[in-house]
Amino acid sequence: MRKDERPDGLPLTDEELGALDAHWRAANYLSAGQIYLMDNPLLKKPLEPVHVKPRLLGHWGTSPGLNLVHTHLNRIIKRHGIDALCVWGPGHGGPAVLANSWLEGSYSEVYPDVSRDEDGMARLFRQFSFPGGVPSHVAPETPGSIHEGGELGYSLSHAYGAALDNPDLLVACVIGDGEAETGPLAASWHSDKFLDPVHDGAVLPIVHLNGYKIANPTVLARMPETELDELLRGYGHDPLHVTGDDPHQVHQAMAAAMDTALDHIRHIQQQARNGAPAGRPRWPVIVLRTPKGWTGPAEVDGVPVEGTWRSHQVPLAQVRDNDDHRAQLEAWLHSYRPEELFDETGRPSPQVLECVPEGERRLGATRHANGGLLLRDLPLPPLERFAVPVDRPGATRHEPTGVLGLLLESVMASTGERRDFRLVGPDETASNRLQSVYEASGKAWQDPVLDTDEHLDRHGRVMEILSEHTCQGWLEGYLLTGRHGLFSCYEAFVHIVDSMVNQHIKWLKTSRALHWRAPIASLNYLLTSHVWRQDHNGFSHQDPGFVDHVLNKSPEVVRVYLPPDANTLLSVADHALRSRDHVNVIVAGKQPCFDWLSLEEARAHCARGAGVWEWAGSENGTREPEVVLACAGDVPTQETLAAAGLLRRHLPQLAVRVVNVVDMTRLMPHEEHPHGMTDLEYDALFTRDKPVIFAYHGYPWLVHRLAYRRAGHPNLHVRGYKEMGTTTTPFDMVVRNDLDRYRLVMDVIDRVPGLAVRAVGVRQAMADARVRHHAWIREHGTDMPEVTDWTWSNDRHPA
Numbered sequence: 001m002r003k004d005e006r007p008d009g010l011p012l013t014d015e016e017l018g019a020l021d022a023h024w025r026a027a028n029y030l031s032a033g034q035i036y037l038m039d040n041p042l043l044k045k046p047l048e049p050v051h052v053k054p055r056l057l058g059h060w061g062t063s064p065g066l067n068l069v070h071t072h073l074n075r076i077i078k079r080h081g082i083d084a085l086c087v088w089g090p091g092h093g094g095p096a097v098l099a100n101s102w103l104e105g106s107y108s109e110v111y112p113d114v115s116r117d118e119d120g121m122a123r124l125f126r127q128f129s130f131p132g133g134v135p136s137h138v139a140p141e142t143p144g145s146i147h148e149g150g151e152l153g154y155s156l157s158h159a160y161g162a163a164l165d166n167p168d169l170l171v172a173c174v175i176g177d178g179e180a181e182t183g184p185l186a187a188s189w190h191s192d193k194f195l196d197p198v199h200d201g202a203v204l205p206i207v208h209l210n211g212y213k214i215a216n217p218t219v220l221a222r223m224p225e226t227e228l229d230e231l232l233r234g235y236g237h238d239p240l241h242v243t244g245d246d247p248h249q250v251h252q253a254m255a256a257a258m259d260t261a262l263d264h265i266r267h268i269q270q271q272a273r274n275g276a277p278a279g280r281p282r283w284p285v286i287v288l289r290t291p292k293g294w295t296g297p298a299e300v301d302g303v304p305v306e307g308t309w310r311s312h313q314v315p316l317a318q319v320r321d322n323d324d325h326r327a328q329l330e331a332w333l334h335s336y337r338p339e340e341l342f343d344e345t346g347r348p349s350p351q352v353l354e355c356v357p358e359g360e361r362r363l364g365a366t367r368h369a370n371g372g373l374l375l376r377d378l379p380l381p382p383l384e385r386f387a388v389p390v391d392r393p394g395a396t397r398h399e400p401t402g403v404l405g406l407l408l409e410s411v412m413a414s415t416g417e418r419r420d421f422r423l424v425g426p427d428e429t430a431s432n433r434l435q436s437v438y439e440a441s442g443k444a445w446q447d448p449v450l451d452t453d454e455h456l457d458r459h460g461r462v463m464e465i466l467s468e469h470t471c472q473g474w475l476e477g478y479l480l481t482g483r484h485g486l487f488s489c490y491e492a493f494v495h496i497v498d499s500m501v502n503q504h505i506k507w508l509k510t511s512r513a514l515h516w517r518a519p520i521a522s523l524n525y526l527l528t529s530h531v532w533r534q535d536h537n538g539f540s541h542q543d544p545g546f547v548d549h550v551l552n553k554s555p556e557v558v559r560v561y562l563p564p565d566a567n568t569l570l571s572v573a574d575h576a577l578r579s580r581d582h583v584n585v586i587v588a589g590k591q592p593c594f595d596w597l598s599l600e601e602a603r604a605h606c607a608r609g610a611g612v613w614e615w616a617g618s619e620n621g622t623r624e625p626e627v628v629l630a631c632a633g634d635v636p637t638q639e640t641l642a643a644a645g646l647l648r649r650h651l652p653q654l655a656v657r658v659v660n661v662v663d664m665t666r667l668m669p670h671e672e673h674p675h676g677m678t679d680l681e682y683d684a685l686f687t688r689d690k691p692v693i694f695a696y697h698g699y700p701w702l703v704h705r706l707a708y709r710r711a712g713h714p715n716l717h718v719r720g721y722k723e724m725g726t727t728t729t730p731f732d733m734v735v736r737n738d739l740d741r742y743r744l745v746m747d748v749i750d751r752v753p754g755l756a757v758r759a760v761g762v763r764q765a766m767a768d769a770r771v772r773h774h775a776w777i778r779e780h781g782t783d784m785p786e787v788t789d790w791t792w793s794n795d796r797h798p799a
Contacts, residue, residue, distance in 0.1 A: 011255040019354035020071055020251050022341060023103070026352045027067035028295055029336040030099035030121070034128035035060055035314060036329060041121040042338055042346055047330040049320040056319065057129035058136045059092035061312040062176060064294040065208045066096035069174050070363065071355060072254045074104075076262055078357040083169050085162055085368045085481070087147045089155025089185075090176030090208065092137045092313075095128065097145065103348055104356045106143045106364030110516050118346030140511040144364035146371070146480040148503045153182035154473045159203045160191035161477020162368065165419040165461075169201035169368060170265070177209045177218035184469035184500075189235040191470065192283055194444045196459050197272035199419060202265040205237070205285045210292035212309035221289070228287065237285040238264065245291050245307075257286050278458055280446040297332055300325070367482075372518025374482030378421065378577055379414040381407070387599035388566050393615060394641070394792025397592040400634070401528050403566040404573055404588070405436035408486065411577070412440035412461065415484075422478055424463045424471040425488040432488050432528045433590040437462055468496040475523065476504055484521040484577065491527040491587060492534065492543040501550065501583060508581050509554040519580035526573075528590045530697070531721050532635035535730045542725035542733075544698035547664065550585050551702065555673040560585045560664040562697050564637040565595050567602035568662060575606065587697060589634045594792060596637070609663030609675060610685060616644050616658035625657035627752050628686055629744065632661040633697025636720075639734055640695045641792055642741035647748060650762045654752070659685055667706040679711065688712050691751035695739055696720040717747055731783040735773055742766040742773075 012020065033041060035058035040051040066088060077084050088097050101107040102124050105116055114120045114127070127133030134141050137149035147158050159173035179185055195203065209221040220228055225241065232239045240257040244250045261284040268281040293311020298304070305315045316332075319325045341352050360366055367373045386406045388398050408423060415421040423429065423437055442457025443464055449456045463474060468489060475485045504523055511517040527546065534541035550558050559582050563569040569588045576584035596613075597605055605611050619625045631640035637660060647656050661667065668676035677685070686692050688711045696703050700718035707713055724736040734740040749755050749763045756763070769786075776784045 010252045011259055012252055017248060017251055019351050020075060020255070021247060022349070022351045023074070023353070023355050024067055024071045024247070024251075025336045026103060026341040026348060027070065027096060027099045028064055029333060029338050029341065030102060030124070031063040031067060031095035032060065032296070032333060033121070033125045034058060034095045034098065036316075036319060038126045038130070039122060041125055042118055042342060043330065043333060047326055049326070052319045052326065052329075053130065054320065056314045056317065058095055059313050060095070060296055060315055061210060061212070061292040062090040062093050062208070063096040064296070065210055065288060065290050066090065066093045066174060067100065068250065068254060068290065069172070069206055069208070069288070070096065070100040072258050073172055073363060074355045074357060075255065076258050077361050077363070078355060080262065081361070083361065083366065083368070084172060084363065085146070085169060085366055086144070086172040086174065086363050087155045087159040087162070087477075088138045088145065088149060089147070089152070089174050089179050090149070093149055093174075094135060094137045094139070094142065097138050097142055098124065098128065098134070101143045101364035103352065104362045104364055106362050109365070110143050116347055121342075121346050140507050140514060140517065144362075144366060144369045146369050146477065148507050151499060151503050152176070152179040153184035153469070154476070154500060154503070155179065156185055156203075156205060157188040157191060157470045157473020158477035158480070159205075160188070160195060161474040162481045163195065163201035163203050164422065164474065164478055165199060165483065166201040166368070166481065167199055170204060170262075171201060172204045172206060174206045174208055177207065177211070177220045178213040180207060180220050181218065184467075184473065187465075187467040188470050188473060190465065191474070192236045193280060193446050194463060194465070195283070195446065196444065197269050197281055199459055202269065202283065204261055204265065204283075207232075207285065207287045209287065209289045210294075211307070212292050212312060214312050215309050217309075232285055232287070236280065236282055238282045239285050239287050241287045241289070243289040245294065247295075250290065254288070260284070261286060295335070297328055300328065369481070370517055371480050371482030372520045372580075375518070375521060376418070376420065378411060378484050380574060380577060381410045381414070383407070383570050383574055383599055385410070386570055388595050390567065390595045390598040390601075392793065393596045394594045396595045398566045398595055399433050399590055399592050400563065400566040400569040400588045401526070401590040402433040402436070404526070404569050405434040407570060407573065408434060409436040409440045412437050416440065419461065420483040422461045422463060422475070422483070422485045423488065424475050424485060426468050426471055426493070427464045427466045428488060428490060428529070429462055429464060431590075432526070434488055468493060469500065472497040472500045476500070479521050479523060482520065486524045486526055486577070488526045488528065490541065491530040491546065492541045494525065494527055494546045495543065495549070498546070498549050502553065505550075505553045505557050505583055508557045508583070512556065512581055522576060522579040522582040522584050524576045525583070525585045527585065527587045530587055530589060531725075532633075532697070532733055533589055533591045533730060535728050535733050538727035539725040542721070544587070544721050547585060547587065547698050548702050550583060551664065551706070553583075555665070555668070557581065558583050558585075558665070559675070560587075561662055562587050562633045562664065563606070563662055564631070564634050564660060565593060565597060565602075567595065567597050567599045568606055570599070571602045571606040572662065587633065593634050594638060605660070606662050609666035610659060610661040610677070612685065613658045613660055616641055617656045618644070618648050618652070619655040619657050623655050625687065625690055626655045627748050628657045628659055628690055628692040629748070630659040630661060630686065630692055630694040631696070632664060632694075635734065636695035636697055636739060639739055639741045639744060642790060643744035643748070645792065646741060646745050646766070650745075650765070651755075651759055654748075654755070656748075664706065667703065669709055682707075682710050683712065686710070686712055690715060691748070692716045693744055693747045693751065694718045695744060715751075717751060719744065719747070729777050729781070729783045731773065731787045732777055735770060740770070742769045
């Protein structure tokens with residue numbers, strides 16, 4: 001049989017098989033070399049202790065399987081001329097992905113000092129898991145990656161996010177069998193119910209079963225194949241199984257599975273795009289079973305290693321000090337026959353590169369993995385079209401998120417043909433008053449639609465699934481591949497993605513320092529149904545701590561905004577949607593609240609981030625304030641202004657300054673955050689020596705942490721949420737947490753020098769009002785009329 005003839009029933013000729021096997025062996029050699037070697041990369045000399053790294057860090061076990069997938073993806077990309085991206089899910093799979101990007105040349109293009117020759121190979125090996133080098137997992141430094149491999153569970157949702165509105169893109173996703181046990185991964189299997197074969201690309205999940213995690217077997221690998229097959233079919237997929245440990249047989253089986261999967265995907269897309277009757281398609285999934293640590297040491301010190309959990313990380317330890325282990329390492333590396341794979345200068349041989357695509361079709365060079373290169377500015381409309389009129393502060397009320405919904409409807413409509421904006425959230429778009437967007441786009445849905453359903457749309461770009469993890473993963477994948485979006489969520493339950501936002505912030509921090517990564521659209525959170533208006537749902541729905549979590553992270557990346565009304569929300573949202581490489585957290589109410597600022601005033605106030613509301617205070621610009629009432633958040637702002645009105649009525653001679661904070665990072669020192677105030681700015685706003693009563697939306701200690709270095713910090717007293725929650729009335733929530741207007745007035749009296757004696761009657765009246773409140777709500781079940789009927793205009797000119 002000639003080399004260019006295919007054996008009966010097999011997809012590869014002997015020549016193709018030889019080229020694929022050569023590429024795979026080269027990638028395996030480079031993967032092992034990164035873990036062990038710091039010199040002598042081609043083994044031209046006998047291996048000596050000085051050639052081996054003093055600390056052996058890395059993960060071998062998953063690498064051979066990842067190398068196999070990469071090799072075969074190269075084959076179908078080159079053969080069919082397709083655009084593809086791969087999301088590498090297994091943790092610490094860095095050696096394999098780095099090896100392949102170096103082989104194809106994309107690594108050297110990004111890092112010219114790591115050239116594709118012997119010297120570059122030595123640098124590739126030395127830098128891996130080495131001080132000043134690169135991490136052991138796939139990371140922003142890795143060309144072709146959009147996925148941080150340090151934490152498991154997010155690969156499949158990232159892959160689907162990348163495929164959305166990318167109709168010509170194939171997104172392969174390698175899912176490790178350890179990762180498959182995580183909750184986020186399990187939920188993300190349902191993403192196929194939202195993938196539109198007309199406007200979206202395709203996702204090809206590849207479940208890599210090598211049998212073990214760090215020290216234990218994996219659930220999916222121990223399941224009988226029939227049971228696993230049923231599980232994947234239940235998720236809506238058609239499984240293709242590739243199993244074995246003989247390289248030539250596995251190459252043939254993998255090539256056949258890849259060809260079948262690609263044919264299946266093309267058939268689905270062609271049918272849908274040619275107008276065939278709609279129905280959710282069954283997409284292919286490949287199940288790849290290979291030994292853990294495949295082709296590595298079979299035994300070490302008489303103990304089985306290949307095919308066991310012992311190959312998970314470094315199968316041969318103490319190589320510098322143990323002559324037998326060093327000899328075994330040398331034999332292992334020679335088993336790949338590097339003299340066939342690399343020439344004398346260390347360049348890959350033509351046979352190794354036979355299957356590698358060219359240019360941007362290489363997995364390490366695809367522009368889809370560097371989404372900022374594809375990003376276009378959003379066509380944001382003028383805010384004047386949506387702003388609410390404000391003739392005087394507090395005269396009208398609007399639902400801030402309802403007003404924002406009109407802006408988002410316009411954005412969704414204007415990106416209709418472009419299809420590069422999505423709104424995601426866990427079943428809460430209408431609940432959060434953003435339902436106006438349905439006028440521009442319905443909710444993505446591929447399953448049957450009933451007569452009682454509303455706004456479901458096979459081509460919709462609003463995405464709802466009751467899994468915050470999946471929403472987050474979709475949006476991250478969408479942003480990282482060059483598009484825009486917004487995540488709307490109940491404030492208390494966004495904590496579910498705490499760990500995911502950690503990883504995204506780390507990704508952004510690292511990528512900002514890489515010259516070759518272009519900035520991407522910011523990850524924007526709208527947190528509503530917040531702590532102060534979850535009085536009906538109770539304690540379980542009351543948690544404002546996501547802000548604390550985010551503000552612990554990299555200052556150059558994170559931003560937190562608490563707009564007090566509809567127009568400030570519009571201004572903040574406009575800024576966030578235009579921004580790049582940030583995580584913007586916007587906390588805003590969905591219930592009717594007072595309109596304080598006109599659009600022009602809101603823009604100026606948001607640009608400052610914090611400022612004096614002269615119309616609300618009583619210093620009148622002619623005297624120093626005796627006390628500062630500060631606030632951040634819509635309900636704290638209302639209570640602060642109500643307190644200011646009470647003080648003006650009962651203590652008209654007291655000079656009160658009212659300060660509103662929109663941007664929480666303004667409280668930080670300028671040296672610690674780019675938005676932070678200088679000490680001069682902070683002292684001018686809050687004074688150095690006057691009492692500051694700060695009504696804050698969340699946990700009080702955050703404000704103390706942000707401002708602890710300020711000269712006036714000893715005078716700072718913060719009121720906020722202190723875990724006193726229940727099902728009750730709206731005003732009772734603030735009373736329970738000592739954030740109410742009466743408590744704020746009492747705080748002023750307690751802290752302004754000499755005022756406690758002069759204003760003892762006023763303080764007593766405020767305490768009595770709180771007692772009266774408690775009695776009233778228990779009798780009537782509603783808040784007191786003096787609270788529910790209060791308006792700022794009533795307090796402007798007290799009788």
